[in-house]
Amino acid sequence: MSSKAKKQNDVQIKMQGVDKAFGSKVVLRNLDLDIQRGTSNAVIGASGTGKSVLLKCLLGLIEADGGSITVDGVEVLKASRAVREDILRKFGMLFQGGALFDSLPIWENVVFRYRQGKTITQSQARDAAAEALADVNLEARVLDLYPAEISGGMQKRVALARAVVDKPEILLFDEPTAGLDPITSGVINRLIRRAVDRLGATAITISHDMTSIRAIADKVAMVHDGHIIWNGPIHEMDHTDNPILDQFVHGYAEGPLTTYAEKA
Numbered sequence: 001m002s003s004k005a006k007k008q009n010d011v012q013i014k015m016q017g018v019d020k021a022f023g024s025k026v027v028l029r030n031l032d033l034d035i036q037r038g039t040s041n042a043v044i045g046a047s048g049t050g051k052s053v054l055l056k057c058l059l060g061l062i063e064a065d066g067g068s069i070t071v072d073g074v075e076v077l078k079a080s081r082a083v084r085e086d087i088l089r090k091f092g093m094l095f096q097g098g099a100l101f102d103s104l105p106i107w108e109n110v111v112f113r114y115r116q117g118k119t120i121t122q123s124q125a126r127d128a129a130a131e132a133l134a135d136v137n138l139e140a141r142v143l144d145l146y147p148a149e150i151s152g153g154m155q156k157r158v159a160l161a162r163a164v165v166d167k168p169e170i171l172l173f174d175e176p177t178a179g180l181d182p183i184t185s186g187v188i189n190r191l192i193r194r195a196v197d198r199l200g201a202t203a204i205t206i207s208h209d210m211t212s213i214r215a216i217a218d219k220v221a222m223v224h225d226g227h228i229i230w231n232g233p234i235h236e237m238d239h240t241d242n243p244i245l246d247q248f249v250h251g252y253a254e255g256p257l258t259t260y261a262e263k264a
Helices: 003-008 051-059 081-088 106-110 122-135 152-164 182-199 210-216 234-239 243-250 256-263
Strands: 011-022 025-036 040-044 066-071 091-094 170-174 202-206 219-224 227-233
Touching: 011 051, 011 202, 025 051, 025 202, 025 219, 025 227, 040 051, 040 210, 051 066, 051 170, 051 202, 091 152, 106 122, 106 152, 122 152, 152 170, 152 182, 170 182, 182 202, 182 210, 202 210, 219 234, 219 243, 227 234, 227 243, 234 243, 243 256
Parallel strands: 040 202, 040 219, 091 170, 170 202
Antiparallel strands: 011 025, 011 066, 219 227
16 A cells, blocks of 8 residues: 555544534534545535534534544543644634734734744744745735735635645635635635645535535535534545435435425
């Protein structure tokens, strides 16, 4: 077996029996999901099925009620602050709305986390920001602009530059093309795929945009009713006998998802 194959057979993120409820509303129930190192994964599902909650539990932004979440064999749930901070250094994230700081120029947005714990000059930080921006096809002229002075698509690219500037092992993308037109979405999809391949990173994309999923992901997992109902290679997604996945992937108006939504 090649070293690349061995790498991709290594489970980097493991979620077992994860539960999360908000009061009487159960969002995740006994959820199991393995993410192999060096693969690009998508988690799909209808709105409100727990996709974003899954990511937040992984990051420790929300504490799961039960189960186990490990990253490189280290337990995330109930971990100390020091252990959690070490784990979080492995991650880069592109938030759904970009989450740029309006009061900071673009270059400071890009290196905001990168500078934490590092002794680097402003010139070195600007150089790192310029390099990261070049990787997402943005010119150095945007360095001193503010988020309000650039388009939504450019803001998304700045957010992607921030996610990858310190070359993380794991990349998380939460609805990366939300609010973008089809052409800009296509550009973002290509940049994300290129960044993942260049870094050799493990990636998880949360989305209901099937065009993005097909452009970014190697594997797909579908969340429904709080747990994973299908998980497999993307090329098998269109030929499944799972009626819920089939309706979601093809956007059929009639099917089990429609019935489920009417009963909810």
